[in-house]
Structure formats: C-alpha cells, structure tokens
Amino acid sequence: MISDFHPIPALVGGAMIGLASVMLMAFAGRIAGTSGIAQRLFPPYVDNVMPGRIAYLAGLIAAPGAMMLAGLAKSGPQIDAGLPLLLFAGALVGFGSVWGNGCTSGHGVCGIARLSIRSFAAAGTFTAAAMVSTYIVRHVL
C-alpha cells in the first residue's frame, strides 16, 4: 500500500513528460493528450494524421522495453485491483476522458501549461473525484 517517495526522479520524469509534450507541439502542432490521441483511433475520422497518432502510442508502449534494455526500469507496475474492478475503472476513465475532452496529460499538463481555464476546472474536478473513489475503495468498502 505504501509507496516510496523520491522527489528528484519525480521531477526529472515530469520534466521528460514536459519535454515530450513541447516536442510534439513543436514538430506536429499537437497537444500531447493521450485520451485525445487514442480516441481518434475510432470514427469519425476527420483528418489524415493517423500514422502520427499510431506512432505516438507505439512510442508509449515501447517505453518499458526501452527502459528495461537501458537498465533503467526496475520492475513492472503493481496493479492491485482485480479484473472486474479494472474493467469498471477502465471504462469510466475511457468514457470520462472523452466526455470531458482530456485526461491528465491533455488537461493536467498541456492545458494547464496553456493556462486554459477549462483545463484547470477539469484537473481540479478529476483529482477531487479520484480522492473520493480512492477513499471509498480503501476506507469504506
């Protein structure tokens, strides 16, 4: 339950996330929002930049392998929730991120960096909601 807190890796990893977001805007002119990118794998298709989307998502998926090859990834993630709860939570996260036009990357990083008022509202709302459901799962159920 209790995880270690390492401030320097957290800041450095965060900075890498920021740099990736800046690069995607500089080269492709796109917000590095994973839900925005992933949802456009589905119709309606309104543009012709699908190869770039697939390449970006492939990069995300390739990261663990690359980090393990470089000796920088210790181990895989610790996913404690069981399959039924994962199905429920995944569907909520997928639906909500599309309905609310963004997730942690799109609203929480890129939107806040653009000083978007909608992103501040969304990030505050989803963080508060996450605190509620974590509380319910850990302390009520």
Add this chain to the structure above:
Amino acid sequence: MPVFIQFLCGLLFGAGLIVSDLANPPTLLGFFDIAALATGGWDPTLLFGLIGAVGVTFVGYRIVFARHRPIYAERFELPSATKIDARLLTGAALFGLGWGIAGLCPSPAVTVLGFGGMKAITYATALLGGMFLARTLATHLAARAV
C-alpha cells in the same frame, strides 16, 4: 521523418512516466489517499511530477508558439472551447472516479501495455471501449442537434 519523431515523443513521454514512477498505480493511489495525510503515508510524487511536467511545458510552449507554425504541420491544432460546461465537469468527474479506483489514467494505461500482463490488457481494453462509447454517443448527439 515526422512519424518517427512522434514515436520518439511517445517514447520520451512513456520513459518519463516510468522514471517518475507515475505509471505505477500505488504511487497515484498514495497521492489520492488523503486519509494518509493524518497517518503519515501520503505520497506527493504526482505533485512533483506535475510540477516538472507543467514547468517545462509552460516555458517550452512559449518558445514554440513564438514560431508561426509547427516544423512538420500547417498549423498548431489547439482546442477552441473556452467555457466551463456541464459536459466538461461530468466527464472529468467520471474520469477521476475511475482513476481513483485503479490508479491508471490513459497515458500510463497505454505505457503499461509494454510491460505486458493480463491486467494491463484488460484495463486498456476497457479504456478503449469507454472511449469508443463516448465518441459514438457524442457523434450521435451532435448529429441530432443539427
């Protein structure tokens, strides 16, 4: 070339998630568990990760937007909506409720697929299913409104 650079952007983003430990559910749930503030087990990793990410993006975007256009695209594609509406808040609330259950938002959900495993595949499948449902519903509502 542009497609390869987008692969590198995703790779760097995913590597950042792993370095910061933000692709690991206990780290997120440790941040959301505010009851732990009283007992001493609260985990501020998400806060530090976001400070690094938003700080770099805030400065970097200003440099990038000083240019007229992206290097490999016609123009910057930025959201045009400016009003906080019920749909934004409803979506964010549903997203947050799911995030607080499993500790995986979309970027880590995709990244952990690279570690493999039944749980990662199950979660990503449900995530894509939810996205498909919302996108389809939004398209139907938009068509009816016209």
